[in-house]
Amino acid sequence: MTTLAPRGRALLASPYFTSLVTLLLLLVLLGAGGVAYPGLLAPQVMLNLLIDNAFLLVIAVGMSFVILSGGIDLSVGSVLALSTMVAATLLHKWHVHPLLVIALVLALGAGLGAAMGALIHYFRLQPFIVTLAGMFLARGLCYLISINSITIDDPLFVLMSRTQLGFLGGYVSPGVVVALLVLALAIYVAHFTAFGRTVYAIGGNEQSARMMGLPVARTKVLIYACSGACAALAGVLFAFYMLSGYGLHAQGTELDAIAAVVIGGALLTGGYGYVAGALSGVLVLGTIQTLIAFDGTLSSWWTRIVIGALLFIFCLVQRVLAMGAAGRTRSLP
Amino acid sequence: AKPLVIGFSQVGAESEWRTANTVSIKDAAKKAGVTLKFADAQQKQENQVKAIRSFIAQKVDVIAFSPVVESGWDTVLREAKAAKIPVILTDRAVSVTDDSLYVTFIGSDFVEEGRRAGKWLLEHAKNTAPDGTVNIVELQGTVGSAPAIDRKKGFEDVIAANPKFKVIRSQTGDFTRAKGKEVMEAFLKAEGKKINVLYAHNDDMAIGAIQAIEEAGLKPGVDITIVSIDGVKGAFEAMIAGKLNVTVECSPLLGPQLMQIAADVVAAKPVPKRITTQEGVFPAEIAAREFPNRKY
Amino acid sequence: MSLSLSDTGAAPAPASARVSLAPVLELRGICQSFPGVKALNNVALRLYPGEVHTLMGQNGAGKSTLIKVLTGVYTPDQGQILLDGRPIRPASTLEAQQLGISTVYQEVNLCPNLSVAENIFIGRYPRKWGQVDWGAMRRQAADLLKQLQIEVDVTAPLARYPLAIQQMVAISRAISVSARVLILDEPTSSLDENEVDLLFAVLRKLRAQGMAILFVTHFLDQTYAISDRITVMRNGEREGEYTCAELSRLALVNKMIGAPADAADADIVDAAGANGGAPAHTGGTPFLRARGLGRKGALAPLDIDLRQGEMLGLCGLLGSGRTEAARLLFGADRADSGAIAIDGTERGFQSPRDAIAAGVGFCSEDRKHEGAILELSVRENIVLALQARGGLLRAIPLQRQQAMAREYVQALGVKTASIETPIGMLSGGNQQKVLLARWLATAPKMLILDEPTRGIDVRAKQEIMDYVAALCRKGMAILFISSELPEVLRYSDRVVVMRDRKACGEYQRGALDETSVLQVIAAGEHSA
Amino acid sequence: MAARGPLAATSATSAASAKSVTSALSSLVAIFVRHPLARPVAALALLLLLDLLLVPDFFRLTLRDGHLYGSVIDIVNRAAPLMLAALGMTLVIATRGIDISVGAVVAISGTVAAMLIGGTLTMDHGVPRYVSNMPMGWALCLAMGAALLCGAWNGLLVAGLGLQPIVATLILMVAGRGLAQLLTDGQIVTVYYQPFFFIGSGYLFGLPFALYLVAAVFAVTALLMRKTALGLFIEAVGINPVAARLAGVRTATLVFFAYLFCGACAGLAGLMISSNIKSADANNAGMLLELDAILAVTLGGTSLAGGKFSLLGGVVGALIIQTLTYTIYSLGWPPEVNMVLKSVVVFLVCLSQSPESGKMWRRLFPRRAQGDAA
Numbered sequence A: 001m002t003t004l005a006p007r008g009r010a011l012l013a014s015p016y017f018t019s020l021v022t023l024l025l026l027l028v029l030l031g032a033g034g035v036a037y038p039g040l041l042a043p044q045v046m047l048n049l050l051i052d053n054a055f056l057l058v059i060a061v062g063m064s065f066v067i068l069s070g071g072i073d074l075s076v077g078s079v080l081a082l083s084t085m086v087a088a089t090l091l092h093k094w095h096v097h098p099l100l101v102i103a104l105v106l107a108l109g110a111g112l113g114a115a116m117g118a119l120i121h122y123f124r125l126q127p128f129i130v131t132l133a134g135m136f137l138a139r140g141l142c143y144l145i146s147i148n149s150i151t152i153d154d155p156l157f158v159l160m161s162r163t164q165l166g167f168l169g170g171y172v173s174p175g176v177v178v179a180l181l182v183l184a185l186a187i188y189v190a191h192f193t194a195f196g197r198t199v200y201a202i203g204g205n206e207q208s209a210r211m212m213g214l215p216v217a218r219t220k221v222l223i224y225a226c227s228g229a230c231a232a233l234a235g236v237l238f239a240f241y242m243l244s245g246y247g248l249h250a251q252g253t254e255l256d257a258i259a260a261v262v263i264g265g266a267l268l269t270g271g272y273g274y275v276a277g278a279l280s281g282v283l284v285l286g287t288i289q290t291l292i293a294f295d296g297t298l299s300s301w302w303t304r305i306v307i308g309a310l311l312f313i314f315c316l317v318q319r320v321l322a323m324g325a326a327g328r329t330r331s332l333p
Numbered sequence B: 001a002k003p004l005v006i007g008f009s010q011v012g013a014e015s016e017w018r019t020a021n022t023v024s025i026k027d028a029a030k031k032a033g034v035t036l037k038f039a040d041a042q043q044k045q046e047n048q049v050k051a052i053r054s055f056i057a058q059k060v061d062v063i064a065f066s067p068v069v070e071s072g073w074d075t076v077l078r079e080a081k082a083a084k085i086p087v088i089l090t091d092r093a094v095s096v097t098d099d100s101l102y103v104t105f106i107g108s109d110f111v112e113e114g115r116r117a118g119k120w121l122l123e124h125a126k127n128t129a130p131d132g133t134v135n136i137v138e139l140q141g142t143v144g145s146a147p148a149i150d151r152k153k154g155f156e157d158v159i160a161a162n163p164k165f166k167v168i169r170s171q172t173g174d175f176t177r178a179k180g181k182e183v184m185e186a187f188l189k190a191e192g193k194k195i196n197v198l199y200a201h202n203d204d205m206a207i208g209a210i211q212a213i214e215e216a217g218l219k220p221g222v223d224i225t226i227v228s229i230d231g232v233k234g235a236f237e238a239m240i241a242g243k244l245n246v247t248v249e250c251s252p253l254l255g256p257q258l259m260q261i262a263a264d265v266v267a268a269k270p271v272p273k274r275i276t277t278q279e280g281v282f283p284a285e286i287a288a289r290e291f292p293n294r295k296y
Numbered sequence C: 001m002s003l004s005l006s007d008t009g010a011a012p013a014p015a016s017a018r019v020s021l022a023p024v025l026e027l028r029g030i031c032q033s034f035p036g037v038k039a040l041n042n043v044a045l046r047l048y049p050g051e052v053h054t055l056m057g058q059n060g061a062g063k064s065t066l067i068k069v070l071t072g073v074y075t076p077d078q079g080q081i082l083l084d085g086r087p088i089r090p091a092s093t094l095e096a097q098q099l100g101i102s103t104v105y106q107e108v109n110l111c112p113n114l115s116v117a118e119n120i121f122i123g124r125y126p127r128k129w130g131q132v133d134w135g136a137m138r139r140q141a142a143d144l145l146k147q148l149q150i151e152v153d154v155t156a157p158l159a160r161y162p163l164a165i166q167q168m169v170a171i172s173r174a175i176s177v178s179a180r181v182l183i184l185d186e187p188t189s190s191l192d193e194n195e196v197d198l199l200f201a202v203l204r205k206l207r208a209q210g211m212a213i214l215f216v217t218h219f220l221d222q223t224y225a226i227s228d229r230i231t232v233m234r235n236g237e238r239e240g241e242y243t244c245a246e247l248s249r250l251a252l253v254n255k256m257i258g259a260p261a262d263a264a265d266a267d268i269v270d271a272a273g274a275n276g277g278a279p280a281h282t283g284g285t286p287f288l289r290a291r292g293l294g295r296k297g298a299l300a301p302l303d304i305d306l307r308q309g310e311m312l313g314l315c316g317l318l319g320s321g322r323t324e325a326a327r328l329l330f331g332a333d334r335a336d337s338g339a340i341a342i343d344g345t346e347r348g349f350q351s352p353r354d355a356i357a358a359g360v361g362f363c364s365e366d367r368k369h370e371g372a373i374l375e376l377s378v379r380e381n382i383v384l385a386l387q388a389r390g391g392l393l394r395a396i397p398l399q400r401q402q403a404m405a406r407e408y409v410q411a412l413g414v415k416t417a418s419i420e421t422p423i424g425m426l427s428g429g430n431q432q433k434v435l436l437a438r439w440l441a442t443a444p445k446m447l448i449l450d451e452p453t454r455g456i457d458v459r460a461k462q463e464i465m466d467y468v469a470a471l472c473r474k475g476m477a478i479l480f481i482s483s484e485l486p487e488v489l490r491y492s493d494r495v496v497v498m499r500d501r502k503a504c505g506e507y508q509r510g511a512l513d514e515t516s517v518l519q520v521i522a523a524g525e526h527s528a
Numbered sequence D: 001m002a003a004r005g006p007l008a009a010t011s012a013t014s015a016a017s018a019k020s021v022t023s024a025l026s027s028l029v030a031i032f033v034r035h036p037l038a039r040p041v042a043a044l045a046l047l048l049l050l051d052l053l054l055v056p057d058f059f060r061l062t063l064r065d066g067h068l069y070g071s072v073i074d075i076v077n078r079a080a081p082l083m084l085a086a087l088g089m090t091l092v093i094a095t096r097g098i099d100i101s102v103g104a105v106v107a108i109s110g111t112v113a114a115m116l117i118g119g120t121l122t123m124d125h126g127v128p129r130y131v132s133n134m135p136m137g138w139a140l141c142l143a144m145g146a147a148l149l150c151g152a153w154n155g156l157l158v159a160g161l162g163l164q165p166i167v168a169t170l171i172l173m174v175a176g177r178g179l180a181q182l183l184t185d186g187q188i189v190t191v192y193y194q195p196f197f198f199i200g201s202g203y204l205f206g207l208p209f210a211l212y213l214v215a216a217v218f219a220v221t222a223l224l225m226r227k228t229a230l231g232l233f234i235e236a237v238g239i240n241p242v243a244a245r246l247a248g249v250r251t252a253t254l255v256f257f258a259y260l261f262c263g264a265c266a267g268l269a270g271l272m273i274s275s276n277i278k279s280a281d282a283n284n285a286g287m288l289l290e291l292d293a294i295l296a297v298t299l300g301g302t303s304l305a306g307g308k309f310s311l312l313g314g315v316v317g318a319l320i321i322q323t324l325t326y327t328i329y330s331l332g333w334p335p336e337v338n339m340v341l342k343s344v345v346v347f348l349v350c351l352s353q354s355p356e357s358g359k360m361w362r363r364l365f366p367r368r369a370q371g372d373a374a
């Protein structure tokens, strides 16, 4: 069992393997869906999966770092909403240049994240609570700005919203490109930079990381700043996507992001998993939703039940396969 | 002929009202022989956009949806237009730059509902308390949601006409009974007997508040006049028991109308841009008579 | 009592001819207190370049605390740290490292999820174009470990390897830094002699290069084998500083325990002394009989018999499979072949609970991860196993818990502020004693002791082993694993030698001595 | 220090005794300050003090129809479900877990109870008449059974299958509310059966009955922790599961029961909520209760990393949250500021509990701290 792993040995094979299993299961899921609902495997439907979840992917990438370091960030959904709100207000009311707006919003997200990171590290507060309060704060600030939704009509944003980049017989939105770039950058950072490796070390054992002389304080603050910046960037993508700022945007997205990262093979206790897993996790969640939309006969409650059931089956198969793999290589409880 | 295929994206199942709305649409589709693709968005706009994209990919004949929010629909509606799929809005409007992105909007007008509630109150007060000041407490819906904003606005517009009407407390009850009761308790403790009128943005909050009023030893509907919106069954029961004074109807039964319009749109018949549902105001006096007719 | 000495803060000049320079590192009047404990009181220390300086003292004397103060883990209440004569105040281990102080702490502080190579190089990667050069890192790590004759897959996660290997990795990490001061806090506590020799060879090389090395150990042999000077600590104070030559073993022990020069019995220092004199047990049905117990990739099928009142030693080199055998016997890992019989009836141990129910106890070698429950008090740690066996509902009354805890604290000489102190606040050796107490409290019929005296000071070690031997004579069966070969040979009635994860010979007491064991291991065959 | 003034003046002997009194007092104060519950309780006291100043008649209690009536009663009454949820959550958190399905379980148990007790309003010649479906005892048992089933399911996923607690309970969080809605067809089930209302809004000896329920659950749990080894085992499992298992603790069983208990608490909370509003709202009942429960547990000083826990802390945390909510309602501020206010208070309470902030304070104002010490 993950939380009760003896000697840490059981986990050995699992992270790498879990990621593979996720990918495999995703393909199975899509295959089964394709058989059941013709048209599901159409190229544009697959690309829609990316278009619709680009913002979630960006958030999940930021969340990956947080989770890899053994923390959690519940504020991402509301930071996203806050950035759409701030962007919309700046554009609509103050007519600030859109590029400046984007820069400001990113700085705001990173700043909020860094502040939470600093609280978590320097005051030894629990990430869950700090980011939960951060979630209330960001959402609350949205309402203070305005309780209405604000339309964005800035030409650049509209352009980004309308542009369709041809790809594989379909098209993707600029948001997808941004999200994939962010993912690629994150993979590089996680595996080839000192910062990335320190994140893993902190997740493995924070005290050890400190004793080994790693810059724990700086890294932890940076991790949450990154997550905040990713949430803000996701907000920008969301603004491209929706062309509006609204305090009720992206409610519950933090759970989606956490679920995506965990399904992608990361351990919430930190230290194990891959940033790339975020993509597979996001795609799994997106596929489940697409399947349900294609089915089109489920009532609201059946939708929930089916999502829950699919999640369960997914986790179950993942777990059983991973357990089998771990059993083959090393000892288990 | 091939049956008509409608893709419908519902907000969610957050209230009885919404459920009644869903049932009405499903039933009407069945009756009209329409194939309905139903998608529940669980209160998230991004889910609705996803659903609409998947409807476009599935090449449905008509797309209909109750938008979670007003803004943010330009892009996806443009895609629908490019795919030559007509779009019908139900229940809530959208604000888009280009009106041709949707064919028509069927639904109630939240601001109007607020106004009606206000008007009824002004009339009522004329008879019962012709000259005293009227202290109103307000139970708002979820902060930021369209019905909450509009119902507040409509109501305020109307009562502004009479300076004796004052909203002394206004707090959100999240459209739920539990919250409505909790907030009302606090109002009662803070303002006590000063409260003359309760205006609740939906029936559920009003029902919760009625319990709080009773527990405080006051008589709901008598000591405190209660005005609410929606007209669900529970509200009628409360009115029959004399605990609620009036409910402004906000009809969820849009199904038959939607199917009719969808058929017209596909048949290229002209349809009006705005179709307001027929809605009434039900004061307590006619509740018992009206009760057997209620469907939700 | 030694106030006058430490008050001056001046240590006697280094005796070794090689070290005549100014000290690299000097501590003056260091005080450090924790709630309820004054861990360090006015301690001074001098460390010269090109020397190995050993810090000795009983468990809880304050050695580790001194090292933590020195490396920025704690900020001292009072006192000065001078590096090259300039006062420094490292606020973190990172700063200490940047100042050229490289440390291996008592508890292995590495990241279990990272690969072996990364654990050595994290924080100072070999780089190519500004990015981590994984290939170079792997090669360098493998080279480094080869120096210490450890052949492990450096790309495998650290958690896969037993504690001893982790210890070696930590040492490799520390010595691969080109630091000026190297601090090793009980690095040899879980190493066997072979490894210790290799480590010492490396240390000598570093010493020749002028590195200043501060070394903590409880092994007298090791102290005399490597150190130039010794600082003795007692009860948080510096007892004195001596050159190796001027201090006999006996005198050293006496200084540590604070007894007059002739008090200690010579037995303590004489590691090869006679055993307790109990007759070897033979005949009768064994209490435990394991046949063909094995697990793929961990242990080749193994037969073990253990009688009541018998102490069976397992010896072998690092990774020879002793711990694996113990874990299988206890049900901590599941065996995939073989059978275990207790008192003649077959028992399948699916989990530790089964073993405990059958009267078996197991004191693990990895106290940080598998033993101590750091935030629980000494009392709670002691009663845990007994309570778990008794079941949830039959709670041991508090009075009895306290009485029991007090009894063992006294019997094993645990140095703790009170029995309600969280065990994490105890020194390493004292934690080990508490864990031993946990199992003794269950009054088991059979006890598996995997490196039970790890990190325990010389005197306490003898006391504990005598205590255990006495229990054994009273009828307890004991499986004894230790990397300290003399200890195993001295106390065991029978010895099983292991190599390459299988047993390669079984000998009665007296049939073996150290050299012959090493020969057996080298030969890898049954020679008897 | 406070005791110094009046006592010291009298005579030499009394000065000596005063000294001992002072030292005894200051050591008492020290014990109190160091007690893990001191800070949460202080935070609660501070909030109440604010209320005393800002909200008129806040502490006024009146006797009405033989029961106490007033803001404070409202707060504890309203906090009752949250306190229950926090009690369950405390144990789950102590085992290093988390349960985010609490809200869904609340919806399920409330719905089951309401549907089974149910009752419909029928019009007999214009006279309303209430009919109930099933004996209430049975209905309540079945509702609790459903909640226990939910808890067992979570426990099975976490302890049996080894899924990570947050995903394992996410499954029920998503599906559970759906199940409740499925039962009711998305409608709010109104209950017309007087005895049922007693659970959530009845009064016993002048106090809300819900409070007695919470007190009973608390007492039983606390007693279990005291009189059995449960507390020791749970903490051991939370701090170091590997070591606990090697010491012979049934880790998996323990974790399973923690989730079961959490399910039961949530179920009871669900009964309370649905009884209080005389209906079951599958759509909204217990919405976000899990977050509040987790918040309550942490505000009470229990670490989410598992291990040491305080049952009373969770209760105090729940009271802090409810007092804060109530304060916001009573102050008459617009709902838009609610969340910002809540977040600020949470930040402040957390900061006040962090030992680091004490150090930082001393570093910032070293003079004053020294003066205090002297």
Ligand SMILES: Nc1ncnc2c1ncn2[C@@H]1O[C@H](COP(=O)(O)OP(=O)(O)OP(=O)(O)O)[C@@H](O)[C@H]1O
Pocket: C034, C035, C037, C038, C039, C057, C058, C059, C060, C061, C062, C063, C064, C065, C066, C106, C415, C416, C417, C424, C425, C426, C427, C428, C429, C430, C455, C457
């Ligand atoms: N963090 C802490 N909190 C409270 N007391 C502590 C803490 N660390 C150490 N101590 C106490 O300080 C004293 C010295 O401990 P230290 O770890 O330095 O001993 P040591 O000489 O290294 O012993 P050992 O040989 O057993 O490792 C002990 O009594 C211990 O209980």
Ligand SMILES: Nc1ncnc2c1ncn2[C@@H]1O[C@H](COP(=O)(O)OP(=O)(O)OP(=O)(O)O)[C@@H](O)[C@H]1O
Pocket: C149, C150, C151, C152, C160, C161, C162, C163, C164, C165, C190, C297, C298, C316, C317, C318, C319, C320, C321, C322, C323, C324, C325, C365, C483
């Ligand atoms: N020198 C080594 N080279 C490679 N692997 C090793 C070495 N030493 C130990 N191992 C690892 O140790 C495992 C066996 O460890 P086990 O803990 O059973 O040995 P042990 O005899 O108890 O050693 P220790 O004295 O270190 O506890 C093997 O599976 C192997 O992975």
Ligand SMILES: [Mg+2]
Pocket: C063, C064, C065, C106, C185, C427, C428, C429
């Ligand atoms: Mg030590």
Ligand SMILES: [Mg+2]
Pocket: C162, C322, C323, C324, C365, C450
């Ligand atoms: Mg071993």
